[in-house]
């Protein structure tokens with residue numbers, strides 16, 4: 220499997236522009252998936268659950284110390300401390316309260332500031348959490364005060380089952396929100412990243428300015444449930 224996956228990832232990589240960072244989403248796959256990504260030169264690993272990531276981290280962090288771990292799934296406040304022990308990036312920061320908790324615990328742990336993306340919801344979606352644009356813009360001054368985290372960008376997950384045109388429109392709206400935010404002067408906020416695009420829509424996301432994509436199935440095949 221390692222060989223097969225790493226070839227798959229290597230050829231996928233060739234189709235992606237250099238400036239786009241590939242986060243290999245290895246959730247529900249064995250640590251072999253992570254080893255395959257590293258063998259193909261992809262050191263950015265996406266996991267959606269803290270518990271699962273901790274187990275994998277324990278198994279491979281000794282022989283693969285250079286991985287960057289990205290949390291892409293919902294984070295509950297009571298798991299922040301555990302998450303900060305492993306993850307370099309948290310893409311799924313979906314409320315001011317969570318951002319403040321991460322900031323406080325990051326200070327307590329006296330660690331390098333975690334890199335955060337703010338999860339935005341640009342289309343009503345009962346299955347997703349995250350900020351609507353207006354709410355986010357309103358809270359930015361408070362987010363800008365957090366000194367123990369680096370707020371790096373926005374994360375977008377379009378609602379399930381949208382057609383291509385709608386998906387494109389959401390990615391475009393994300394880009395435009397990023398541009399709006401960047402046009403203001405901030406103390407700490409550094410909105411240089413757009414985390415968007417999964418297996419079925421990464422091309423559209425790149426076309427609209429994604430700087431990080433999060434493919435899973437296209438690299439490792441379907442997940443069993």
Ligand SMILES: *Cc1c(COP(=O)(O)O)cnc(C)c1O
Pocket residue numbers: 244246267291292376416417418419433434435436437
């Ligand atoms: C599962 C997941 C992915 C990867 O999805 P694929 O369809 O396997 O590419 C990307 N981002 C998030 C937030 C996910 O939960």
